[in-house]
Amino acid sequence: MKIQHEQWSLEHLRAHLQAAVDLEFWTIPFYMSAMYSIKDRSSAAYQMIRTVLNQEMLHLQCAANIANAYGLSPSLGAPKYEGKTIPHLDFDLDNPAAIKPYKPYTAEIGVLDLEHINGMCLVEIPDYAAGKASTSFHSGVKEYGSIGAFYAALREGAQRLKGDIKGGVRQVDLFAAFYRNTPNMVITESGASGFHQVALLIDLITDQGEGQAKEDPSIPAAFQNTADDTQPADDHFAKFNQIKDLGGRDGGRLPETYGVKPSCEYSAQDKDVQAVLLEQFTNLRQLLEALFRGDNPDDFFPVMASVGGAIHNCWKHGVTPRYSGTPQR
Numbered sequence: 001m002k003i004q005h006e007q008w009s010l011e012h013l014r015a016h017l018q019a020a021v022d023l024e025f026w027t028i029p030f031y032m033s034a035m036y037s038i039k040d041r042s043s044a045a046y047q048m049i050r051t052v053l054n055q056e057m058l059h060l061q062c063a064a065n066i067a068n069a070y071g072l073s074p075s076l077g078a079p080k081y082e083g084k085t086i087p088h089l090d091f092d093l094d095n096p097a098a099i100k101p102y103k104p105y106t107a108e109i110g111v112l113d114l115e116h117i118n119g120m121c122l123v124e125i126p127d128y129a130a131g132k133a134s135t136s137f138h139s140g141v142k143e144y145g146s147i148g149a150f151y152a153a154l155r156e157g158a159q160r161l162k163g164d165i166k167g168g169v170r171q172v173d174l175f176a177a178f179y180r181n182t183p184n185m186v187i188t189e190s191g192a193s194g195f196h197q198v199a200l201l202i203d204l205i206t207d208q209g210e211g212q213a214k215e216d217p218s219i220p221a222a223f224q225n226t227a228d229d230t231q232p233a234d235d236h237f238a239k240f241n242q243i244k245d246l247g248g249r250d251g252g253r254l255p256e257t258y259g260v261k262p263s264c265e266y267s268a269q270d271k272d273v274q275a276v277l278l279e280q281f282t283n284l285r286q287l288l289e290a291l292f293r294g295d296n297p298d299d300f301f302p303v304m305a306s307v308g309g310a311i312h313n314c315w316k317h318g319v320t321p322r323y324s325g326t327p328q329r
Contacts (some may be wrong), residue, residue, distance in 0.1 A: 010070065010164055013157040018112040019065040019088045020154060021208035023147065024060040024205075025288075026087050027123060028034045029079060029311075029323045030109065031056060034120070036311040037111035043255040045112065045246060048239040055208050055236070058175045062185065062201040064292040066158070067229070069187040069194060073293045076285045078324035081109045086123060091226055094145030095128045111203070111257040124210045124237040127152060148210050155202050158195065170294040178227040206278045210237045223250040258315040270319045277310035278322050 029165045035049040067074045079087075086107050091099050102125070105118035144150040171186035179185070182204070186199045204223050217235055224232035231239065231300025247254035261270070284307050314321045 008160045010161055012072060013154075013161050013164075014067070014072040014156060016150075016154045017063065017070060018074055019277055021060065021067060021076070022065040022079075022087045023089070023150070024056060024063050025076055026079040027284070028053065028054045028060065029321070030081065030107070030123075031120065032311055033109045033321050034112040035114050036308065037257040037315045038255045039258060040255050042118035045255050048231070048243060051225065052236045052239055054175075054178070055225070055227075058179075058185075059205045060288075061172050061174060061207065062205055064188055065171050065185070066198050066201055068292065069165050069167065069198060070158075070161070071164065071166065071169075073095050074168065074289075076289050076292075078282070078285065080324055081107055083107060084119075086119070088150060089123070089144055089147065091145060093143065094125065098125060098128045109323070110214070111260060111315070112243075113257070114244070114247055114254075117240060117247065117254075119245060121237060121240045123147060124235070124240060126210045126212045126237060129309055146210070151206050155199060158198050158202070162192050162198075165198065166190050167194045167197075170292060172291055178225050179223070180226040181222050181224065183222070195278060196265065208235055210235060234328075244325060259318050260315075260320055261318040263320070265324045266319060270317050273310070273313050274319050274322050275316050277307070277314055278325070279311050280307050281323050 006301050029055045032051055035053060038046045038049075040046065062129040064074050084105065084107050099122060102121045104115055105122055106115040107119055110116050125146050125148075127146045144153065165187065167187050167189040169187075171188070173185050176182075183200060184197065185193055185201065185204075187201070189197055207219050217238065218233040219235050226232070234242075243254070266274070266327055280303065282305050284300075287300050287303055290297050291300060293315060311321050
């Protein structure tokens with residue numbers, strides 16, 4: 001059931017903003033797991049996923065900054081990876097012809113293979129139904145066929161409630177050194193002036209991610225990584241499609257990944273490495289929540305690096321990484 005634009009409320013907008021944080025955060029372990037499953041870190045697939053992953057961290061920051069500007073301190077619950085469920089998106093609502101090339105797919109944690117690449121492509125697929133239908137608010141945040149449609153609606157709600165924007169509230173900027181051509185990544189103004197900054201961050205997310213359904217999908221120069229991306233103009237959807245081309249659509253081969261054991265064969269040591277990752281990731285979640293509520297945790301970057309190392313260690317042992325639940329030792 002669709003709700004008319006004039007029925008946008010601050011409560012509805014905040015629900016969408018929390019959903020944006022949920023979705024951006026969900027992508028990070030999903031992409032990290034696929035990346036660290038690749039044995040050759042110099043491979044093109046590894047490097048492309050690395051650049052996308054770094055931008056997903058930026059997108060999480062942007063979503064949290066917008067949320068805080070509207071008075072919502074976002075939470076970071078443990079993401080779940082089950083079946084084909086990707087938070088707040090329903091691909092059955094999307095253009096069937098557009099999603100057909102990306103089936104079958106999975107939303108479960110696993111090594112880089114065709115089903116995981118398809119899932120990554122679907123997360124970033126452009127909004128091919130751009131227009132009034134895309135910007136309509138829905139009664140639930142799960143009623144969007146693509147992340148592009150989701151952000152189009154969020155932008156509409158943000159514009160209609162721009163009077164509620166408060167600048168300078170718990171804003172975080174960790175990535176300015178990588179984006180020398182990008183205007184301020186924080187919201188410093190209130191009201192209508194603040195909305196221009198909100199809109200900029202939404203544009204950054206969508207232009208870097210699915211590139212939107214436009215004639216030239218290249219990332220605008222203002223949003224391109226100026227530090228460590230060899231393909232700074234390619235959006236996430238384009239990069240994941242390049243990886244897909246490596247692995248079957250053009251008869252090629254994906255990079256070699258680590259083998260995986262069934263959980264029934266896990267040794268005590270295997271369970272330990274899985275538990276270490278879960279503990280470190282839980283610590284990272286707590287540090288990110290603290291960061292976005294205005295604290296300044298000193299050990300954020302070391303913990304982020306330790307999570308990457310723990311994911312890699314899981315794959316080396318043939319163990320599938322876990323990000324929720326109770327450690328089993």
